Amino acid sequence: MRLKLITFLIFIFINSPNLYTQTSLDIVRASNHYTKAISAYKSSSYKTALIHLKNAETNLKGKTNKDLEYLKIMTFYKLKNYKKAYGLIQVYFEKGYPKNRIQYFKNIESYRKKYNISYDKMLTNIFIELEDKYGIVTNTSIEExxxxxxxxxxxxxxxxxxxxxxxxxxxxxxxxxxxxxxxxxxxxxxxxxxxxxxxxxxxxxxxxxxxxxxxxxxxxxxxxxxxxxxxxxxxxxxxxxxxxxxxxxxxxxxxxxxxxxxxxxxxxxxxxxxxxxxxxxxxxxxxxxxxxxxxxxxxxxxxxxxxxxxxxxxxxxxxxxxxxxxxxxxxxxxxxxx
Structure with missing residues (x-):
């Protein structure tokens, strides 16, 4: 039993740097994918935007930021995946993101700066509609x-x-x-x-x-x-x-x-x-x-x-x-x- 515990701790120790730390190149890669996600989102290629956002998350290795989370919420919203969008918006407004999990992008212009918008204001404007649609989707079966x-x-x-x-x-x-x-x-x-x-x-x-x-x-x-x-x-x-x-x-x-x-x-x-x-x-x-x-x-x-x-x-x-x-x-x- 003790040997198994030691083996498990060694495994966590070895893999932790890959999950929670990133090199400068990782951040550059994540920033690049985020920029591509913005372009795909603006051209209504929402599925492509999600792919780039996922690649950005992979390179951030467990960390995130409001730029990424806002665009992810809006992309799921545009794809009419109200369950996913509502779950993410709850985290955005209620739980937030711990400081030790924050990693900002580098050398790029964020969606907020590029289009001069307030994330909080935009998400507040869609919140009631999103909540209503989430309720309908959750409580209505496709069979009915x-x-x-x-x-x-x-x-x-x-x-x-x-x-x-x-x-x-x-x-x-x-x-x-x-x-x-x-x-x-x-x-x-x-x-x-x-x-x-x-x-x-x-x-x-x-x-x-x-x-x-x-x-x-x-x-x-x-x-x-x-x-x-x-x-x-x-x-x-x-x-x-x-x-x-x-x-x-x-x-x-x-x-x-x-x-x-x-x-x-x-x-x-x-x-x-x-x-x-x-x-x-x-x-x-x-x-x-x-x-x-x-x-x-x-x-x-x-x-x-x-x-x-x-x-x-x-x-x-x-x-x-x-x-x-x-x-x-x-x-x-x-x-x-x-």
Missing amino acids: VISAIIKRISAKKKNLSDIIKYNTYEEVKISSRKYTPVDTYNNKRRSTWTKKYGTHKNTYWFNRRISTDNKIKFICNNNSWYKKFVFSKKTYLNTRYYEYDYIIKNSSTYISYNQIKLKRTKNWYNNSSGRSSYNEMKKMVYDDLKSKYNNKKFLKNSDYGKFKISFTETEKLILQQQGNMEKLKVALRKKLLL
């Missing part, structure tokens, strides 16, 4: 915040199939030009051929069908062609303004060329060979229908279940703490809300 946010989102969220049914018509009636080639054989001996189309209308009735993958088809009663809509969900967690956006949109619409079926007639002619191809006629129908009838004919509304959830000030405060926003994202993904 996440649960409340998910509950509000779920209350507004609607089933995708229901949204499609509400925003689309069950039955659609349209009219299109009837392609009836007319033989205008004017002079058979000179082999002159021309082509004309009739101008009267055909009426088409389309019925809505919704598939299990939330795709909707308006299928024509005579199976000539159909128009297909694909509805999709888009969710977005805005980490700048602290809000959640939920949008259902019609992501792709098209007429299927392959579904067009035409009745063959004997009067399909063209100017060259004397007979128009089936595919040529099919393309004419497709192009005409595509150009004449857009999506609006089939949809009731343009806004499909869009909503936005804004977070409360308390929720923002908790989510600003390190790692909490990522926890919310994970929870939303598990609920298929992101």
Whole structure:
């Protein structure tokens, strides 16, 4: 037991100079890092400022000063780490720093002198706000915040199939030009051929069908062609303004060329060979229908279940703490809300 105590005392004796004394070069290094911390802080690079402040502390070897402590408090405050900032400001005003732990920087201009400010005045100005935020952060759990946010989102969220049914018509009636080639054989001996189309209308009735993958088809009663809509969900967690956006949109619409079926007639002619191809006629129908009838004919509304959830000030405060926003994202993904 006595041998262990002697060994421990020797260890403390050997390491004490490294912890509590520093050479002139150590102070120079610490001063340099402090100057870099000031520059990083002023350019809003707060994480970089903390790195330099930590390096300054390492070179001061257990000692400190108000220049370093003030900048450290303000950096944590700007990073919204209110727990750390409040703990440091308590030490600053209540406990202070013993004389045997004070080591000032050398050959540099302090933040106080450079910007002509009073540390005590600046920290007093933010103290009440910092204390309030520290209290909220300490007494509010991230789990409670996440649960409340998910509950509000779920209350507004609607089933995708229901949204499609509400925003689309069950039955659609349209009219299109009837392609009836007319033989205008004017002079058979000179082999002159021309082509004309009739101008009267055909009426088409389309019925809505919704598939299990939330795709909707308006299928024509005579199976000539159909128009297909694909509805999709888009969710977005805005980490700048602290809000959640939920949008259902019609992501792709098209007429299927392959579904067009035409009745063959004997009067399909063209100017060259004397007979128009089936595919040529099919393309004419497709192009005409595509150009004449857009999506609006089939949809009731343009806004499909869009909503936005804004977070409360308390929720923002908790989510600003390190790692909490990522926890919310994970929870939303598990609920298929992101």
